[in-house]
């Protein structure tokens with residue numbers, strides 16, 4: 001396996017600020033580093049973890065990048081988690097949404113202020129504001145005497 005490490009190191013830049021070992025070779029469509037081993041494409045961070053990681057690589061688990069750098073294969077930046085945990089830890093829209101405690105307008109996502117729709121949270125205050133704005137726009141289009 002040491003030749004795998006040499007191949008990894010040959011195409012890696014170390015970022016002194018973050019400590020990331022950033023793979024500069026090919027990546028898959030999701031942006032994870034890829035290396036061909038015996039004709040099979042393997043994820044570079046999984047290869048590195050199998051060699052250098054703190055625990056044995058479990059195929060049922062996914063490797064979460066603490067550094068959010070998908071090309072990074074520094075085992076200190078990797079953590080084995082379930083895929084559900086990874087979604088929550090990651091920075092995709094689902095994860096950002098689950099982490100957020102406030103809507104983009106800074107209204108808190110409290111029980112009273114939150115409406116669930118299609119698995120997402122919606123802010124009731126914003127919803128009311130939108131309705132009010134729409135109503136105001138409609139009424140301003142009418143003549144003033146319509147409102148007394």
Ligand SMILES: [Zn+2]
Pocket residue numbers: 018019020021067068069072073074077
């Ligand atoms: Zn990293």
Ligand SMILES: [Zn+2]
Pocket residue numbers: 103104105106107123124125126127
């Ligand atoms: Zn809001």
